[in-house]
Amino acid sequence: MRLLDEANIDDIAVGAAILGSGGGSNPYIGKLMAREAIKRYGPVQLHTLDELDDDDLIVPAAGMGAPVVAVEKLPAGDDIVRAFHALGKYTGRAPRATMSIESGGMNSVRPIYLAARLGIPVVDCDGMGRAFPEIQMTVLTAGGISASPFAMSDERGNILLMDAVSNRWVEVFARSCVTHMGAIGAIALYSATVKQLKAAAIHGTTTLAEKIGRTVREARLKERNPVDAVRAVVDGFLVFRGKISDVDRRISEGFAKGGAKMAGSGAFEGQELQLAFQNEHLVLRVDGDYVATTPDLIAVLDSETGAPITTEALRYGMRVAVIAFPCAPQWREPAALELVCPRYFGYDIDYVPVEERFAS
Amino acid sequence: MRLLDEANIDDIAVGAAILGSGGGSNPYIGKLMAREAIKRYGPVQLHTLDELDDDDLIVPAAGMGAPVVAVEKLPAGDDIVRAFHALGKYTGRAPRATMSIESGGMNSVRPIYLAARLGIPVVDCDGMGRAFPEIQMTVLTAGGISASPFAMSDERGNILLMDAVSNRWVEVFARSCVTHMGAIGAIALYSATVKQLKAAAIHGTTTLAEKIGRTVREARLKERNPVDAVRAVVDGFLVFRGKISDVDRRISEGFAKGGAKMAGSGAFEGQELQLAFQNEHLVLRVDGDYVATTPDLIAVLDSETGAPITTEALRYGMRVAVIAFPCAPQWREPAALELVCPRYFGYDIDYVPVEERFAS
Numbered sequence: 001m002r003l004l005d006e007a008n009i010d011d012i013a014v015g016a017a018i019l020g021s022g023g024g025s026n027p028y029i030g031k032l033m034a035r036e037a038i039k040r041y042g043p044v045q046l047h048t049l050d051e052l053d054d055d056d057l058i059v060p061a062a063g064m065g066a067p068v069v070a071v072e073k074l075p076a077g078d079d080i081v082r083a084f085h086a087l088g089k090y091t092g093r094a095p096r097a098t099m100s101i102e103s104g105g106m107n108s109v110r111p112i113y114l115a116a117r118l119g120i121p122v123v124d125c126d127g128m129g130r131a132f133p134e135i136q137m138t139v140l141t142a143g144g145i146s147a148s149p150f151a152m153s154d155e156r157g158n159i160l161l162m163d164a165v166s167n168r169w170v171e172v173f174a175r176s177c178v179t180h181m182g183a184i185g186a187i188a189l190y191s192a193t194v195k196q197l198k199a200a201a202i203h204g205t206t207t208l209a210e211k212i213g214r215t216v217r218e219a220r221l222k223e224r225n226p227v228d229a230v231r232a233v234v235d236g237f238l239v240f241r242g243k244i245s246d247v248d249r250r251i252s253e254g255f256a257k258g259g260a261k262m263a264g265s266g267a268f269e270g271q272e273l274q275l276a277f278q279n280e281h282l283v284l285r286v287d288g289d290y291v292a293t294t295p296d297l298i299a300v301l302d303s304e305t306g307a308p309i310t311t312e313a314l315r316y317g318m319r320v321a322v323i324a325f326p327c328a329p330q331w332r333e334p335a336a337l338e339l340v341c342p343r344y345f346g347y348d349i350d351y352v353p354v355e356e357r358f359a360s
Numbered sequence: 361m362r363l364l365d366e367a368n369i370d371d372i373a374v375g376a377a378i379l380g381s382g383g384g385s386n387p388y389i390g391k392l393m394a395r396e397a398i399k400r401y402g403p404v405q406l407h408t409l410d411e412l413d414d415d416d417l418i419v420p421a422a423g424m425g426a427p428v429v430a431v432e433k434l435p436a437g438d439d440i441v442r443a444f445h446a447l448g449k450y451t452g453r454a455p456r457a458t459m460s461i462e463s464g465g466m467n468s469v470r471p472i473y474l475a476a477r478l479g480i481p482v483v484d485c486d487g488m489g490r491a492f493p494e495i496q497m498t499v500l501t502a503g504g505i506s507a508s509p510f511a512m513s514d515e516r517g518n519i520l521l522m523d524a525v526s527n528r529w530v531e532v533f534a535r536s537c538v539t540h541m542g543a544i545g546a547i548a549l550y551s552a553t554v555k556q557l558k559a560a561a562i563h564g565t566t567t568l569a570e571k572i573g574r575t576v577r578e579a580r581l582k583e584r585n586p587v588d589a590v591r592a593v594v595d596g597f598l599v600f601r602g603k604i605s606d607v608d609r610r611i612s613e614g615f616a617k618g619g620a621k622m623a624g625s626g627a628f629e630g631q632e633l634q635l636a637f638q639n640e641h642l643v644l645r646v647d648g649d650y651v652a653t654t655p656d657l658i659a660v661l662d663s664e665t666g667a668p669i670t671t672e673a674l675r676y677g678m679r680v681a682v683i684a685f686p687c688a689p690q691w692r693e694p695a696a697l698e699l700v701c702p703r704y705f706g707y708d709i710d711y712v713p714v715e716e717r718f719a720s
Contacts, residue, residue, distance in 0.1 A: 086523075091451070158529055163446075163522035169518055176536040 004044040004122070004210035006110060007034045012215030016100075016108030016305035017308035018212050018230060018299045019205070022133035023280030024104010025063060026040060026310055030153065036111040037116035045121035046147050047097065053193035054279060058123055059087055059113050060315030062107045064135075064174065070337070079186035080114050082153035082238045087188040090149050090161055093350040099123040099197075101138065103188060103205050104131035107159065110186075122206065124285050127190060129202040129328035130297050131338055133255055133279035135174060139328065142336035143200025151188045154181035154209050161308045163317055164326060202328045216306045223320035226306025228322040230299070237358045239284055239291055240273045241303055242267050243317045250313070255279055260314045262322070273322065275300070283322065283346050292324035293347065295340045296333040361411055364472060364482070365405040366395045371573030376460075377668035378572050378590060378659045379676030383491035383640030384464010385423060386670055391439055399497035401463070404472050405475065406566060407457065407480035414555035416456035418483055419447055421474050422467045424495075424534065425544035439546035440474050442513035442552065447548040450509050450521050459483040461550060461558075461636045463490035465670060470546075480595045482566065487550060489562040489688035490657050492611045492700055493615055493639035494532060496527035496628040499688065500550050502548055502574045502696035503560025510549045514541035535613065545628070563689045584665025588680040590659070596685030599644055599651055600633040601626050601663055604678045620674050622682070633682065635660070642705050644663050644684065652684035653707065655691040656714040659683050682699070684714045 004012070007029055017027040035088060052058075063086050088095050096122050096340055098111045108126075115122045125136035135147055147167040152160040152174055156255055160177055163269035164170045170189070178185045192200070212233055221227035242264040249258035257278050274285040279299040284291050300309045301320045330336055332353065338344070341351045364372070369391055377387035398404060407463045414419075420568050444506050456482050458471045463540055468486075475482045487498035495507055507527040512520040512534055520537055524530045542697070552560070572593055579589035591598055602624040609618035617638050624631035634645040641658040644651050660669045663681045690696055692713065698704065701711045 090521075125415040157525045158533070160533060161450075161517040161523075163521075165517045168518070173518070173520060173537050176540055177533050179538055180532050285409070328665050 001045050001047050004038070005043040006038050008210060009034045009038065009112065011210045011217060012112070012206060013105055013109050013210030013213065014216055014308065015209035015214070016103045017310060019129065019297065019300070020102070020104030020131040020310065020313050021280045021297045022277055022300060022311040024102055024108065024310070026312065027105025027308065030106035030113070031107040034113040036114065037113045037251040037295050041116045041119065044115045044216070045125055046124050047121045048124050049194055049198050049203060049314030050199070052096065052194045053124065054193060056194045057091070057093050058099055058194060058197060059084060059095040059188050060099045060101040060112050060127065061100045061186070061188045061193045062199055063110055063184065063359040064187045065178050065181070077113060077117070079153040079155055080110060081117060082088060082115060083151040083186045083188040084118070086153065086159045087191060090151065091191060094122070097121040097123050100126040100205065102126055102128040103209055104304060105308070107131065108209055110113045111318040120122060124198070124206045125201040125203045126205040127198060127203055127240070128200060130295070131271065131280050134319035135171040135189065137340050138190065139198050139202060139330040139336050140192070141167045141339060142321045142330070142333060145190055145192045145196055145200055147189045149191065152177065152185050154185050163195060179253070185346065202330060219306065225325065227303060229324050230301065230306055234325040237253065237354060238321065239324050240264060240271070240286065240289050241268050242273060242318060242320065244314060244316055247252070247314045247316060248313070256311055257300055262320065275322070278345065279311065281311065283342060283347055284322065291357060292354050293349065293351060295327040295337065295344065295351070297325050297327055307345055326353060326355055361405050361407050364398070364406050366398050366404040367474065368570060369394045369398065369469060371570045372472070372566060373438040373465055373469050373573065373631035374576055375572030375574070376463045377465035377670060378661070379489065379657065380462070380464030380491040380493065380668070380670065381640045381657045382637055382660060382671040383493065383709060384462055384468065384670070385466030385666070386672065387465025390466035390473070394403065394473040394476065397473045400429055401476045401479065402473045406484050407481045408565060409554055409558050409561070410485050411458065412483065412554045414553060415449070416554045417453050418488065418554060418557060419444060419455040419459040419548050419551045420546045421471050422460045422461045423470055424547045425538050425546065426543070430648065436515055437473060437477070439513040439515055440470060441477060441653060442517070443518055443546045444478070444517045444547040445472060446513065447509055447511040447551060448523060450511065451551060455480070455551065457481040457483050460486040462486055462488040462491040463569055465668070466492065468569055469565065474630040483557070484566045485544060485557060485561040485563045486565040487561060489565055490638050490655070493600060493610050495531040495549065497638070497700050498550065499562060499601050499690040499696050499698060500552070500560050501527045502690070502693060504550045505550055505556055505560055507549045509551065510538065512545050512547045514544060515547050539613070587663060587683065590661065590666055591683050594683070594685040596683045597714060599684050600631070600646065600682040601625060601628050602680065604674060604676055604680060607674045607676055609619065609674070616671055618671070622680065635682070638705060639671065641671065643702060643707055644682065650709060651717060653702045653709065653711060654705065654712045655697065655711070656685040657685050657687060665709055686713060686715055
């Protein structure tokens with residue numbers, strides 16, 4: 001166990017936004033919320049799974065919706081408390097702690113905010129090791145953990161509970177409802193025992209996010225290139241450097257969908273990169289050839305500061321570096337891969353691990 | 361208290377379909393389900409509100425969705441049991457009985473089916489005295505009773521619970537979800553004590569439905585005109601006789617919306633009637649002039665047999681009689697009228713009680 005205070009939050013938010021692969025919402029907002037809560041309620045305990053009892057009940061919490069909207073609407077925070085309590089009431093068992101369901105700017109620190117407000121611990125693990133746009137897209141689904149019971153609340157105070165026959169059905173109903181919540185809601189889901197999570201979850205992701213964020217911060221202090229430092233710490237590959245030449249973004253069925261084009265510079269002069277996203281970055285092509293795809297991680301960074309640029313922040317003219325790095329190994333098992341492979345998102349190609357693509 | 365057996369069901373289903381004003385789904389299917397359940401589990405107790413304790417909890421149950429679909433998909437019945445149990449579990453109190461939320465072919469007899477399966481009584485009252493397309497459109501809403509907690513289930517076994525900040529918000533979320541359930545779901549809602557229902561509900565509607573159904577049956581036996589007999593028993597007005605010349609029906613946002621035209625015959629020769637509906641009949645015009653509007657009741661009957669024709673059964677060439685009759689007096693109070701007046705449905709006219717329109 002260690003304590004997370006305000007200083008830790010900055011690193012976690014930056015690192016998680018890089019793991020978020022363009023999704024998980026703006027890290028700035030989540031960071032502010034978590035810091036304010038820690039200032040008011042005190043530091044938050046971060047536990048590893050091994051430090052908890054196998055029978056302890058853990059209830060992950062998150063925000064859901066299109067990240068474009070999250071920038072315009074600052075969450076008050078009562079919604080996530082309501083969702084968490086509604087789930088606890090429904091299951092009839094007091095949760096021992098909360099955790100992140102995904103790694104992403106907002107959804108890595110929202111559970112810390114919740115934990116500070118309620119005086120409960122956060123567990124150092126998550127269900128994706130990155131961010132993905134749909135509820136069933138977790139290694140927990142592949143590991144047989146149900147997203148139900150599922151609780152959802154909005155800023156008005158509406159509470160929805162779902163007990164669905166599959167995690168995909170939770171996604172269908174919740175996505176349908178969140179569009180009526182102004183496209184943003186707070187959720188609690190995938191409640192599980194520590195024993196279940198030991199087997200199915202991705203361990204140590206809060207600590208990994210913090211390490212990545214610290215790497216960026218220290219590189220800036222030492223006037224080293226932050227992009228190179230991030231690439232090294234995640235065992236990644238530099239895919240591209242250049243300038244954003246085109247952004248196409250729309251809200252469709254509760255998602256932020258679209259793409260961006262970049263014109264190469266330096267070693268990439270004369271090349272064009274095409275990025276496609278659905279809340280998160282899905283596939284990268286350079287001059288039409290695939291160079292990285294889901295479930296591997298794709299991060300767009302400010303080429304000077306290394307700051308992660310989420311899909312809603314992509315703007316014409318930005319100078320960026322793009323890196324790709326391997327997903328958690330659980331994603332490469334068949335039952336998990338079919339949930340998030342390129343074909344699921346409509347791309348007619350097989351998944352090839354990013355390190356194989358760059359091996360030549 | 362009296363017992364409802366198979367013989368009562370036929371009359372209730374026919375009478376309720378006439379009260380349903382074109383909505384509440386096909387009476388034939390609901391009738392079959394309720395009769396089968398009574399045959400298997402025995403007769404059902406029908407109580408008046410006065411026969412129950414003021415503190416008893418009553419949980420109404422119904423089907424929700426577009427009636428066009430209900431004809432094609434025979435409900436198995438497990439969905440309504442699941443919704444009812446989910447609501448009871450959520451409230452933490454055992455319901456004493458169930459009741460109809462609306463009068464309509466399916467939704468007047470589904471609670472009887474449920475009561476037979478679970479061995480509980482049905483209460484002789486409802487929340488509309490007719491059928492309406494949206495959840496918040498009840499005199500219970502006007503009387504301050506919440507539709508939340510709200511439970512919904514489908515044939516797959518999905519369960520949704522909603523605790524919304526208004527009855528209108530229940531409608532928004534539930535309508536959004538039911539479109540994903542193949543446009544048909546089973547619901548439990550508006551749980552209330554007997555004391556609350558004594559003040560807010562419309563009393564005696566099961567008995568009224570049965571009386572209307574019996575009137576049709578006896579008129580046929582005695583070779584009297586069933587349309588005239590129905591008109592007399594409901595204190596109604598004969599608006600039109602003629603032949604359906606056009607039907608326009610579509611599924612939109614989970615509703616069956618559209619209209620029908622009829623060419624007059626006999627005393628109505630040369631006139632055209634225009635009927636508009638959204639699950640239920642909303643407004644009637646003859647040669648462009650309004651002759652009856654929501655919330656007054658509009659029934660389209662087979663001109664020979666008096667059988668009610670629901671919106672999904674309207675067909676070109678049918679020979680029909682159309683009658684209109686006064687809604688329950690609770691609907692004419694301002695708080696209730698604003699929920700279901702012509703303007704709510706997009707018609708730019710004030711409500712005029714049907715008996716005033718026909719007084720001249």
